[in-house]
Amino acid sequence: xNADQAVVLYGSVARGDDDEASDIDILVVxxxxxxxxxxxFSSLAQGRPIxxxxxxxxxxxxxxxxxxxxxxxxxxxxxxIAYVGNGEKVYLRILNDVTEYRHVERDLASxxxxxxxxxxxxxxxxxxEFELAVVGGIARxxxxxxxxxxxxxxxxxxxxARACRLLGLEGVSxxxxxxxxxxxxxxxxxxxxxSMDRGEVMSVINACDxxxxxxxxxxxxx
Numbered sequence: 001x002n003a004d005q006a007v008v009l010y011g012s013v014a015r016g017d018d019d020e021a022s023d024i025d026i027l028v029v030x031x032x033x034x035x036x037x038x039x040x041f042s043s044l045a046q047g048r049p050i051x052x053x054x055x056x057x058x059x060x061x062x063x064x065x066x067x068x069x070x071x072x073x074x075x076x077x078x079x080x081i082a083y084v085g086n087g088e089k090v091y092l093r094i095l096n097d098v099t100e101y102r103h104v105e106r107d108l109a110s111x112x113x114x115x116x117x118x119x120x121x122x123x124x125x126x127x128x129e130f131e132l133a134v135v136g137g138i139a140r141x142x143x144x145x146x147x148x149x150x151x152x153x154x155x156x157x158x159x160x161a162r163a164c165r166l167l168g169l170e171g172v173s174x175x176x177x178x179x180x181x182x183x184x185x186x187x188x189x190x191x192x193x194x195s196m197d198r199g200e201v202m203s204v205i206n207a208c209d210x211x212x213x214x215x216x217x218x219x220x221x222x
Contacts, residue, residue: 136183
């Protein structure tokens with residue numbers, strides 16, 4: 001067993017807004033960062049899928065130094081499961097030393113590239129379901145960033161609706177939420193959404209493009 005270890009619950013279950021599509025998100029920080037057997041958490045999961053993220057203390061500290069939004073997430077919402085050795089002291093120190101997020105421009109460039117890849121994919125016959133799942137992932141991550149930049153940090157699925165409201169783009173919220181349903185389906189967390197034709201898929205891609213443009217505009221004006 002690791003001398004110093006922290007095991008915490010995060011995500012929808014920690015927030016208390018979980019539903020039938022939710023899995024159990026667990027973070028394990030230790031000296032070696034080795035994978036943990038999810039059977040150790042079977043009683044907590046109660047039959048739900050378990051997602052375990054494992055990091056070393058040095059990796060975790062580097063994330064905090066970069067202002068990682070994942071660390072911000074933990075700071076706002078995570079709940080402890082167990083600590084070993086000095087795990088609680090080290091974990092809380094790193095958590096509370098988190099800086100302002102430093103990779104906004106990198107993320108925006110990544111979102112932009114992803115949207116263009118999806119648009120190209122549809123143009124050459126890629127399955128719409130696959131591209132929608134990609135757009136759904138972009139929309140979710142971009143909305144979390146948007147909420148953070150707007151000072152209303154939100155990490156749940158409501159981040160899409162909230163970010164659209166904050167950016168004055170309520171009109172694209174429904175399409176982005178639909179794309180995220182395809183993302184959840186890809187991860188086997190919900191039933192298959194209704195199929196969409198090529199024109200409908202392109203409309204969702206364009207909606208996400210519009211959202212990213214607004215986010216870029218807000219950031220560049222800061």
